[in-house]
Every structure is written in structure tokens, then in C-alpha cells.
Amino acid sequence: MSTLPATSALPFKVADLSLATAGRHQIRLAENEMPGLMALREEFGPSQPLAGARIAGSLHMTVQTAVLIETLVALGARVRWASCNIFSTQDEAAAAVVVGPEGTVDAPAGVPVFAWKGETLEEYWWCTDRIFDWSAEAAADGAEWTGPNLILDDGGDATLLVHHGREFEAAGGVPEATDATSAEFRVVLDTLRASLERDASRWTRVAGDLLGVTEETTTGVHRLYELHAAGELLFPAINVNDSVTKSKFDNKYGIRHSLPDGLNRATDVLMGGKVAFVAGYGDVGKGAAEALRGQGARVIVSEIDPINALQAAMDGFEVKRLESVIGEIDILVTGTGNKDVVRVEHLLGLKHLAVVANVGHFDNEIDMAALESLPGAERVEIKPQVHEWRLPSGRSVLVLSEGRLMNLGNATGHPSFVMSNSFTNQVLAQLELYTRTDAYPTGVYVLPKHLDEKVARLHLDALGVELTELTPDQAAYIGVPVEGPYKVDHYRY
């Protein structure tokens, strides 16, 4: 996909149906692993509570996301979709969603998707821009609106585009890039500059249409709290990330599954007996460390927070600064959500052909920019998303997915069952914003606990779990309703 695809209902060329057919097989299998979403289709399909909703989605365009998209549609919504990562799209899933279960290549009956595996940064932001262009739908409806009324976001790029678009429109123009502007933000500026040239009030109208955003990730949520603290948040936001059934499941159990999957697909490196270093012992790091230990690796952890550090120690892990053990490491994994965690000086200190992998968020966890500008460093592609960097020291390191999320770039992301938890939260959050709008003035919210428990409840039968029921007497004794919610808000699980 080397050229920008045309703006059309079918956003990219599918030469024949084979890609979509393969994707449809996988979607069908994934549905079996996503009991939460399937239960919502059954519960809410008849009443169509999302009728009238126009959802702009920016989230890895995988098979699981296909089941999410088709669930939103089954509840009555209209949807436009982009990926939130240049490498994470599974093309067959995108094709299947575009074609739709009943459609054909020539008459697609699905959802407009703007995503493919291996986008350039320009293509990525063009795609993100596209999900805010609801002119075709407005024309079809004879409606006045410009954009969506809901955003479903992962990492906050869609939300960022709206906020900066409106900001620059208010300021009368897009600022020039400076030396300090990152390569990616230059593309954002260019994208918005082109938009303002076409229509100088577009983002202001888009922002006005929006009822809110539901955000998937730690990083995105962090941005939202900062925006809100600064008084700049434009619409209500639901923090899906901090639902227990998201953060404690997707982040931990998802990474536990997909980190070794990505390592295996990318390399032939045995984990058993090796020294693996995990930077960060939050939920992501906990899942990573457990997975690596489960494969017989010796895991060393780093942490900045003394509480998490103490947890890591109590869980039996060695806790050290990266500098202290750099020469022993075979597999280096970052999962912090911070930047510059692995710097060039670290890369230079690693063993020959050590593997470097990021499961945090952005590619700046590993300082890829500095590596790319390191004199004497040479990049050799072993296969797509696996690069040997030959360093001036004479040693090499293997960098996965160019420092971006390797569980998406080298594997297929979290498995469906885990994503079913996250995405059931997403759908419930979209329902909250759309059907209980008044309950959410501008601000950042987590879902109420009874919905969090509902998400869990919808996933128990598939695992053969029997839930014990409180007697009324027992419920009274601990002061909770028999049917829940069962815990105080500050309970940590």
C-alpha cells in the first residue's frame, strides 16, 4: 500500500475477496472468544440504543476490533475507523469489516476503515483525519453535522487532533514547526494546516458535535486528566483504561499472552534460561514478568515507584537499575509509559544480538531517534518488524517493531478474550455517554462499579467459573446488595 488511497467508501483496494474471506473466518472464531461483546449484541440488539450515534474510532484495526465495530453497528451506531498505530492493522480484518458480512468487493456493506499494515506517518494522520469527515453520511441523511458525535480512542490521537484543530482555528492558523518539534508532530501540523486551508472552522464544528470520548489506554487517559486539569478538555471523557476489567486484564493478562507471542514470531530466541529485563512493574510489567518467568527466563525488573518496586521484590524478582545489569541481559522489555527508558548508552552495553522490545506505549520508551542518528549504526532488516542494528561497538541488537508496540507489530496484539473485556467496557462507556448524556458533564470519569462487575460477569461462563451467591444474611453482614456492587471504590483488586 504505497500510495494514499482515495477517499471512498472502500478506503483501499482489495483485489479480490480472498483477504476479506480470510478475515471473516477469523472474525467468526474471535466471536467465540468474545463472550462479552456477543452478550451485549443479544441484550441490546433489539432496542438499538446507539441509533443515531456517529462514532469515530481510532484503535488498532485487528480482528478483535472488527468484532467491536460490528457490535457497535449491531447496537445501531454508524462508524468510521482508523488504526492508532502504523503497524498494528491486520489487513484481512480491515478488508472483512469494509466488505461486511453480506457485502462484496464491488458493493461493500460494512464500515469505512482507513487503516493498513505499514502506514507512513503522513498516511497515518491522513487516516485519522478521515474518520472525522462525515460529509458523505451527512449528505445521505440530509443532515447538517460535520463530524462524529462520539470518539472511541486509543492513545488519544483522535482526541488530540480535535483539540489542536480547534485551538489552531481559534488562533487563526497553525504554528510553524521549530527545531524542537518532533518528526511526528510536524506531520500533525501539516495535516491540520491542510485542513484549515480547506475549511477554517471545521474542527470547531467537529468539537461542538461531540458528546464525548471513551479512551482505552493509560497514556491516553493521562493526557485527558492533564487537559481537564488545565481547563482545556472540550467534552466529557470516560476513562475505560481504569475499569478493573480493563487495566487489570488487558494490561496484565493481555501482555502476558502477547509478549511471548511477539518474541516468538519475531525471533528464534529461547526465553528459558535467559536473562530478561522488564522496565516497569505496573500492570503491563507484571504481565510481562509473569510470562517470561513462566517460560523459564530469569527476570530482572526496574521501577521508579517504591511501592511497585517492593511488590516486584515480594513477587520474587530481582529489582535493579538498568545500568547495573545491562551486560547480562538477553531480552530487554519496556512497559513504563515513560520516555527515554532505554537510551543509546544502554543499547551499546547490551550483549550481542540481545532483543529489545517495547510493550509500553510510544516508540520513545526506547530512544529510537537517538539510535537512528547514531554515527556508525547500521540497520539490517531481518524480516518485517525485525531489525538488526549493527552498532559501532561491533555488537548488534535486535529491535522489534522499530520500537513501537511489538505485541501488535510482531504478533496480533492481545487475544480476543482479553479484548472482549476491554471492548465490553468500551461499548458500555459509549452507551453511557450517548444514552445518559446528562450524567456526564465535561470531565473525566471511570465507569460505575456495577458496570465493571457486569463486564466480568459476562465472561465467567465461557471459563466454566461458578460464582458463589451471597445469602441475604451474608450480604447484610458485610453491608452490600446481594447482586453487587461488592467493593468500595478504593478497593484495589
Next chain:
Amino acid sequence: MSTLPATSALPFKVADLSLATAGRHQIRLAENEMPGLMALREEFGPSQPLAGARIAGSLHMTVQTAVLIETLVALGARVRWASCNIFSTQDEAAAAVVVGPEGTVDAPAGVPVFAWKGETLEEYWWCTDRIFDWSAEAAADGAEWTGPNLILDDGGDATLLVHHGREFEAAGGVPEATDATSAEFRVVLDTLRASLERDASRWTRVAGDLLGVTEETTTGVHRLYELHAAGELLFPAINVNDSVTKSKFDNKYGIRHSLPDGLNRATDVLMGGKVAFVAGYGDVGKGAAEALRGQGARVIVSEIDPINALQAAMDGFEVKRLESVIGEIDILVTGTGNKDVVRVEHLLGLKHLAVVANVGHFDNEIDMAALESLPGAERVEIKPQVHEWRLPSGRSVLVLSEGRLMNLGNATGHPSFVMSNSFTNQVLAQLELYTRTDAYPTGVYVLPKHLDEKVARLHLDALGVELTELTPDQAAYIGVPVEGPYKVDHYRY
């Protein structure tokens, strides 16, 4: 200790110094395992911030508690102490604390302690009453106060006595027991009735003296929130239980250690290969399940909360109702904080000589009252705290610690290192109430996060943990101070 000891500075008879000497040895070893408390002595000893504090403590009188008590004293406080469980006192620790590091049997220089292993209920509540009698100290100071100005509580019995005492004094008398009154509450009523007879305004004055209480346990905290919700809480309370370094450490890692310890000391039952059932998958249940799995047991878990149930399943445990698997169980552990979790019908369904053990809170997790009144059931003492109950079915079960906390009754409770975390929180909480009184109007509080992180920080060196430090740039990137606190309040660890 079969008779009520005299009210005296030395609350029970120590025939010679051997018990106190043995306790002092253990206290010295425990100090090496309690780096948090020792660090507080070093930091705050010189400034004596607890000078003037009068602390009534009700918490298992173990070796670790001895280090806590002596830390409070080292910070300037005066202390009186009772245990919060009839079986949990380690007599040598009590003796050593009474005698004090410099004292003798004839001239004890330590702290008045009212606790011994194997109290009757009458003795227990008498002891609890004693810690509120500061008349000797008041006389020595020429002061007017009746009781303590701070409570350090575990389970809430001390707090309960004050609240009921004041309530009955306000009502003009203690109500009669009814058929529905539990055996234990009858003793509470009797204890208060005697108190009111001696002094009809004592508890009202005690309540008036109090600056607040710091509470150790889930159960006690639950009572406090209920009292506050009902508008009946008499003074501020700090919920120590929900400090991360308490609930996530003491409850989980403490039980992980002390459950198998108690099982081993009580019985000769191999855990490996056996079926262990753990009721409840909160922090206590998580620690219990991990410990049993670590010994090769096959662990089945029960839960009422779908989120915790899903966690248990994702952690690889079978999740079933107790009824479904009762006939397979070799070791049955309760850690729910609820009542009637194991009922007589369950006990009758267990395998011959199955072990029944409670690490939750009260002895009503297992319905001991119903067992005791079961026709045809016979109790045979194998050794103290280990009883074979011969059931009418012809089978027997082994009940540990008469259904009370077996990790205290059959072992020595949580190990010192874990308790150092909990107790460092306790001391910091006492400091908050005493030195920052205005910051805590009547209500229930958790400690601020920077203190929670401080507790963790004080325990890292002893484990050889290296903490990674944020650069100012990284701190700014994620929006936290370099020195912490690092997490939002709702972060779950």
C-alpha cells in the same frame, strides 16, 4: 493463666526472667527484620513527636507488636496494650515488653500489657477494658484525664467498647441480653455493666479525650465506615488497612507466609498433591492460593464478586462453589471476612480428616457455633489449637484454632518484615493524628500517598532493591514530581 490477673503495672505473673529473656532475644532478631520501624526510631527519636501521646493499643501481642510498641515509646508516647485475639499472644513477647529492655521482674521498666495466650472471653474483655484505665498514669502526672488520647486498633474491639460505653452511658444503662445476643456480646454487655456501676460517665470522658483511632484490618475499617455513614463515629479514624503497603503486603504476602506455617505446625498434612479450597480471592485469598500452589497443592477458589472470580480464573485457578467440590477437598481455608462461609452441611461433606482453617477474621467464617451444638459431634484435642471433630457421619474433620485466625493461633502470625510495613503505617498514622490534628476532622481517612510510598521506600534496602530515579525530563513527561508521589489515587497496584 487460669485466673484473672491483678490490676498492676505487671499484669501477669512472670515467675522468673527466662520468659522475658527469650522474648528479648526474639525482639532483637525481629528488629533486624523490621527496617521500617527502626528507620522511624532513627528519624523521629531525637524530636520525640509523640511526647504527650497516650496510646491504648489492641492488637495481637506478638514479637512484632513488641517492636511496634517500643517504637511508639521511642517516639515519646506512653502506651497500654491488650491483644485483639484470645489465642494470639506470644507470652514471651508480652513478658519482654512488660519487663522492658532495662527492667527486671521486680522493677519492670516497660509497658503495661494485658494479654496472654488462651484467654477466656471474660478475660479478653477485661483486658480490653484495662487499656482505657489511665488512672495510675494520670495520678503520676497529676493530670485530669481518664483514658488515652489515641487508640491503635485491630478489628475494632477497642473502638467498639468506647462507642458502646458512651452509648449506654447516654442511655442511662446497659441493655439486657436477648436470645439473639451472641455469647461474646453478652460478655461485652457484662463488662460495660460493671464499668457503669463503678463510674457512670467514664466512657463519655474517655471518648472526649480521644483524638482518634488508627485501624489495622478490613473488618475494623468496615465497621468504621458504617459508623461514619450512620453519623455515629465519635472521633477521626485513619484506615491503615487500605494503605497499599498494608493491604497489598500484610494481607497477601503475610498470609502467603503464615498460612502454610500454621498448617505445618498444626498438622502433618502434605500440601503437595492435595486439593485445597480457598474461600475468597481478595488479598488474603490471593496470598493463600499462591502459597498453596507454591507447595504443589491443586487450589480451587470460590468468590462472590465476578471481578475477583475472573482474576482467579485468569491466574489459573479453578473457581467453584464450595458445594460443588466439597467431597474432593483435603484442606479448606476461609479468607472472606464474611460469616457462615463454611456451614455444618459443608463440614459433613468433607473427606475424613480434612483440615479446616480460617485466615479471614472472625471465627464465624466457619460456623463454629453450629458445629458445637451439632448432636453427635465430639471434639478431641490432638494438641492445643488442633481439634479433631468426630462427626455423626463417622468421619472427622480437623479444625484449627477453634475457627479463629489459625495463622496466629497455630503459627506466629505474619512475619516481622511484613508487619514492619503495616506497623510503619500505623506509626505514621498515629503521628498524623497527633501532630496534624486539624487536618483530620471526624471521618475515616487513608494515609496520603507520599507516606504510603515512604513506607515502601524504608523497606527496599533490606531486600537489595535498587530504585530507578526519574530524570526531571521524564518526571515532567508523565507529570509527577521526581520524588513522588507517582500515582493517581485510584491506581490499583
Next chain:
Amino acid sequence: MSTLPATSALPFKVADLSLATAGRHQIRLAENEMPGLMALREEFGPSQPLAGARIAGSLHMTVQTAVLIETLVALGARVRWASCNIFSTQDEAAAAVVVGPEGTVDAPAGVPVFAWKGETLEEYWWCTDRIFDWSAEAAADGAEWTGPNLILDDGGDATLLVHHGREFEAAGGVPEATDATSAEFRVVLDTLRASLERDASRWTRVAGDLLGVTEETTTGVHRLYELHAAGELLFPAINVNDSVTKSKFDNKYGIRHSLPDGLNRATDVLMGGKVAFVAGYGDVGKGAAEALRGQGARVIVSEIDPINALQAAMDGFEVKRLESVIGEIDILVTGTGNKDVVRVEHLLGLKHLAVVANVGHFDNEIDMAALESLPGAERVEIKPQVHEWRLPSGRSVLVLSEGRLMNLGNATGHPSFVMSNSFTNQVLAQLELYTRTDAYPTGVYVLPKHLDEKVARLHLDALGVELTELTPDQAAYIGVPVEGPYKVDHYRY
């Protein structure tokens, strides 16, 4: 690869160098993970102890095998190679070996390889036949020999072909197939029939040339012991499988790595929280069970041997007959080395879309033949090596690699580091047969313990392992040489 390739030095068409180049990259990375083989090149390369050796290899043609082949060549041997499994060839590895590090497509300088991914049974046995045809090499040397002087075998197919070839030649012809003859054995008979027609004494001469075979697997070794017990073994055999550094490493740690890898690549099924059933608790089953538990699955094991069954129980696994729990299983793994372990009645009892995977040896662990002839069963290809079987019950099961070894068919087999252990044993065994021929009269042998320890020793540095050295005094105390071997032969590790 749909037509039989021509008999040539380059056994199959490589359109351009890209496949070989990709393979060479992977071989280079694998060399970094195979310290045992690289150490042998360093130790024995100069002295060329395998000069004159002609090795017919039948073993999965993977990247790791490429490093093995090139090690044999580096020690002086000439080699011809086939795969021992129709699905296990990695085409890029085969291409790279054929081309050789210095060769080109037009002037290959490597080793003749007869293997590609997805052979038919006819092609498979044609390939196996080809590794015994050393006429081109004989012509080049002006030599009289017909075939190889050494076999390196995996599963015993190459050895079987020689034994049956010689047997039928002695009998004067190949017997007719009967109704009881399996589909695969019919192909063997056809292959030999064609051979006898061309040359009626070829296999007799081949057998006469052979100094022996080194066998990789449990199954192959089992056949060899049976042949020897029946007095029919034609040449000495070294049982590489039962070197500790093979059976306890390849079988256990290899499967621990490659089973989840295969499951992940084949399906999107989360292992965490699922019920996984592992048939067999030998080394393969132990590795499988550990891997699945390490991913949070609940693992149930079956066993026929009471000792292994007791081990499984003591390791914390539930041990049940497959029939007893069939309806609970999400992932069903076979690793027994026996046949008919999973039968059609089991497949019909599984949950919808349960995954069925074999890591034992032959595809008859799962009764694929019966499934294929089940009326009403329909096979849908999800993707290569992943088939949904729609059953008459209305449910489906997902069968991986058509019941053959899924860690090879769906993943890339054991990782290099594990194979380095196995293959270092193979090279040492080839060296024993070729350079110490007199020490091995016809019979089946394991490698002497000092070589087994040597294999381990060559892999320690790469893992940062420090070995403790005995003092002469300590060695004398336990009666072993300071430099080993350290254990009695019956020691079980």
C-alpha cells in the same frame, strides 16, 4: 511446490536468491543461539574428524538443522538431507543450505536437500529415498559405494526404509498391500517396489555400507530397541534421545517454548483462564503442562503410568481420564507417543471450537483417520495447518497441523538454543560411530556420560552460568573425578 522436483544437486527450484538470503540471515542469528555446535566447529574444525563420512540425514529441515548440517560439513562430512515430516520444512532454511554461504542459485555450493513445506506422502518418501542415492558423489570420487556410511535419523523413517528395502530384496520382492495396510505404508511399499525394479540389490549394498545410525526421538529409539530385541538390527545405533541433554532439554524445555508458540500462531485463543488437557506426563507432557500453567491455564493431565501420574499430582495438576473431563476442555494437547489417545468419541464431546493439538509424534495420537471418515464431518481450512472440523453434533473443533506435530507445523519447532543441545549430542554421536567404530558393535547405545556433561558444559557460558568446581578433597569424598563424570548411570536428574 506442486510437482516432483528434478533429481539434481539443487533439488528444487529457487526462483531467485531472496529465499536463500532470508534463510542465511536466520541461520546467522541461530548460530548465536547454538553455542554447542559453534564450539564443536571451533574444537574439531581444524582436525576434520568426519572427513570421509557420508551422512544421510532425515530430520526436520529447519533453520536449526541448517546449523547442524553446516557443522557436520565443517567437521569434514559430506551430507544429503531430507525432512522427517511433510510440514516441518522451513523453505528459506532449505534454500540457504542448498545455496551454501558462498554459493549462488546457479552455482550452489551447499548441501543437497530434498525437502519443502507441504509435501505429499509420495513426495516425502521420494525425498527419503533420495538421501540414499550417493551415485553422483561416488562418480565424482571414482568410488564404489552406493549409499551413505552414516544415518542421522529422527523418528526412524530413514532407518526403516533401509531395513525394509534389504528385507524385501532378500525376499525377492515387495509384498502387496492388504486392507490392513495404512495409507502411508502403501507409499513405502510403492517407493521400495520402484527401487527394486530399478536395482534389486541396492538396499542390501546400502545396508552394508552403513557404520550406524544416530536417532533423535523417543519413537525412533523405541523402534530400534524392538529391532535389536528381534535380532533384526543391521548396524549399531546411538540413542541420542536418551542423553540427558536431549530428552530432558529438547523434549521438556523445547515443548515448553514451542507449544504456546504454535498455539499462538495457529489461533487467537487466550490460554489464561482456559482448561487445557495434556495427555501424557513424560518429558514432553511436563514441558507442555508447565508452559500452559505459565500462561495461566488450568491444566489437567492424563497418564497411564502411576509414577508419572503421581508426579503430576505432586506438581499440582489435576489428573483425570480424558473421558471424565472432556466437556470442560478448551485446549487438548497430546504428547504420549502412543496411538488413538484422542478418538472420535472424544472429539465429539469437546466444547465448540476447542483446539486439538499434537506434540507427541505421529498423527495417530489423534485418530485423524477416523475423523476423516466420520460421516457428516466437514473440514474447513481457516488457514494453512489450521482446520475447523464441523462435526455432526453441530459443534466444531480446530485441529492443528492435521494432527501432526503442531510445534513444527504451526510454529518453527524447538528454538535454536534447545536444538543446540540435541544437535551437539548428534554430532558427538556421529563422531563416536565414525571415529570409534570398534567400540560400537551392532546394538543400541546411549552416549557416555562425560559427553552428555560436555554438551551441557558448552551451553553454560551463553546463559551466564558459573559452575562450581570441586576441590580434590571434595571430589575424593564423593568418589568422582574433579572434572566429572559426576553421577552414576542410573541417576535421573
Next chain:
Amino acid sequence: MSTLPATSALPFKVADLSLATAGRHQIRLAENEMPGLMALREEFGPSQPLAGARIAGSLHMTVQTAVLIETLVALGARVRWASCNIFSTQDEAAAAVVVGPEGTVDAPAGVPVFAWKGETLEEYWWCTDRIFDWSAEAAADGAEWTGPNLILDDGGDATLLVHHGREFEAAGGVPEATDATSAEFRVVLDTLRASLERDASRWTRVAGDLLGVTEETTTGVHRLYELHAAGELLFPAINVNDSVTKSKFDNKYGIRHSLPDGLNRATDVLMGGKVAFVAGYGDVGKGAAEALRGQGARVIVSEIDPINALQAAMDGFEVKRLESVIGEIDILVTGTGNKDVVRVEHLLGLKHLAVVANVGHFDNEIDMAALESLPGAERVEIKPQVHEWRLPSGRSVLVLSEGRLMNLGNATGHPSFVMSNSFTNQVLAQLELYTRTDAYPTGVYVLPKHLDEKVARLHLDALGVELTELTPDQAAYIGVPVEGPYKVDHYRY
């Protein structure tokens, strides 16, 4: 028990029945955990196959051994017993065995036992001498024999006494001790010198009576193989240690249970988060490492054998020489079977109050002799079997059980279920020697595999294990009988 007890049927003073009654309770509970022994009583009790057997037993006199002794008696044998360790006797078990289920203090009806907790070396060897004195029994029977006809040994001390006794009798006298003679061997010499003075041909007659010995431990077995290799073994020996159901169960799963039990009873040290060092990764070390990891310790292992070292690495443990990490260790465990593993230089390098514990065999794993003679070292008894050694460095270490087996000295040894496996092997081995005498000429034997499998089989029901049965067709396919044995002799489990 500070004086040598009188030679009598009741070898030591039992003031009243309370000790024996407590022991009898525990024996009854242990019987529930020893299904193998109870099944043998049921199978062989009626036929009395050990009628006429006179067994001298030297094995830790615990509750489990009581069940073993009473099983031997139930099969018809007469028995005399000593412990094989000065600290390991459980006095209540000894008392109960002496008194017997039906006896009284005044009329004991059990077995003569010569063992109590805390023997001196002189007492220990006196006790061992006593089990060879069957004069009372001979007199009662009017028989001519001097001693037992079978030995049941643990560590080989009983066997050693016979061999040295006969050797010195043949030499005409006991040699003088030299400077190189160990303190313990001086006691052996004194014991034999006294015996020769009383009766100069006693041990020659004892040796002549003996049909053989069954030996429990690695160390004892090692001595037997050495004796046999030197041509000095006097009678056949069955190596019970190397039954799979012994070495792989008792050594590994027993230590997994009893190591943490001993640590917990001895100290209040949390294992979680601590650095534990395990010297030796044989079966004992594997069990120790698993137990410590299961409690959240970070485990470092040392090994001399490269195969075991590689196993440790592949199991995820750091493998280092003790010297390399000595300053990081909190808990130091030896399980090697060798001497001088922990030397004074190591003890001086440990952290303050590090715990030092031996679960190998003799107290020379830790060089206690050198510690005892270290100038400036001071020993403080914290409690029995727990000593603080204050070192000249100013630091202390805690040494458990004076360097002897701490799982016996600080805890109660392996749990009953594990010992049931070992002891069922012992009984079967005694049966082999006594009833199939001709099958065992002088030499060292392991039990035939079908008996090893039988031991396992007798323990499955108690764990709820379902064994899968081979079909005749499957059995034929892998070439084993349907009912076993299933494995070749070199199979490693």
C-alpha cells in the same frame, strides 16, 4: 534425658502415659496420610510374610517411622529401633511405639526403641549398638542367633557398625584414634572397643546372621556402592533411595515441604523478597529451590555438574558460585551430600543475621568444626536448635540444628504422605530380601520397576488421581504389558 538409659524393654523413662498418648494421636492421623503402608497391612497382614524376620532399624524415630515400624510388625516381623540422627527423634512417637497401641507404661507391648531428641554422640552410638543386641529375644525363643537378620538403614550408620565391628574383630582389635580421626569416629572406635572387650566375635556372628540391608539415603547408598566396588560388602543391599517413588518424591517433594517448615519454626524470617541460595540442584536442591520460589524468594543455585547447572538455569534460577554472591544472601541452604560446601570464609561474608541451614546429609556440609574453633566466635542459643553465632566481623549468622538436617531438627521431617512412599519401598525391599533371598546375591540392587510402580499406585486414590488404562492395542503398539511396567530402566521421569 541427660543420662544413659538402662538397657531394658522400655529404653527410656516415660513418667506417665501422656507422652505416649499424644504420640498415639499423631500416629493415628499419620496413618490417614500413609495410604501405601496401610494398603500393605491389608494386603500382607493375613499371610504374615515377615514372620521370623528380626529387623534392626536405624532411621529418624518420628511419627511416620512409627507407622513404618508398626507395619513391619503387622507383617510378622520383630523389630528393634534407633534413630539415625541425634536431634531427629520425636519423643512422643518413640514413647507411643514402645508402649504399643495396647500397652501401658508398666507393661509396654510395643517395640524396643533406643532414641530420644538431643542425644550426645556417645548416646547415639550406644543406641545404635543396642539394636544389634537380640539376646533377650534369643533367650525368649531359645534360639542361637546373636543379632538381627535384616537391617533397615538410613545413612548407613548401622551398616557401618557391623562392617567395622567385623573388620576389627578379624584384625584382633580396634585401632587407636589419630589426630586425623574425627570426633564422631572416635566414639565409634570407643563403642566397638567396648564391644570387643565384652565379646570378641560378636560382630562376626552378627554379620553372619544378616540376609541384607535396605538403605534409605543417597549418602548411605553411596557408601554401599563403594563397599561393593572394594569387595568388602558383607551382605546384599537394596538401594531404596533410587526407587523413583523415593528419590524423586522424598528428596524433592519432601524437602519442598519441610525446608520452609523448618525455616518458619526456627526463625521469624520472611522468605518473600529475600535472596535464598541453594547449594546443589539434585532432587533435594530442586525441592528446596521450588519451595523458596513458591514463597516469593529470589533463589540463586550453585552446582558442580554442568547438566544439573543447565537444568537450574532452564528452570529460571540464577546459577552462581557461592563466593560470587555471598554478600547478597539472606538464607543459605545446603543440599549437596558433599562436605565443606559452606566454609568459614563464607560465613564471614554473609549479611548480618543471615540464616544458614542444611538439608543435605551430614553436618560437614557446613564446616561446623571450623566455625566452632574460630577465634572470637561466640555461640548464643536463641532457642533449641537455633543458634546465633557472633562472628569476629561484628556480624552474626543464625545456624539451624547445629548444621545437621534442619528439616528434622527444626521441623518434623518430611510429611507422612511423602514418607509413605519411601517407607512402602522399604517394606517391599525388606520383603524382597526376606522372601526372595536367592534372587539377591551379595551386591547392591534397586527394586524392580513393577514394585516402584506399585508404590505409586497405592498413593493415587488418596489424591483423587484417575489413572488412564492402556487398551491392549495401545499396549502392543508401544510394546508394554497393559498392567506395566511401562518404562525402560534408564527412563528418568
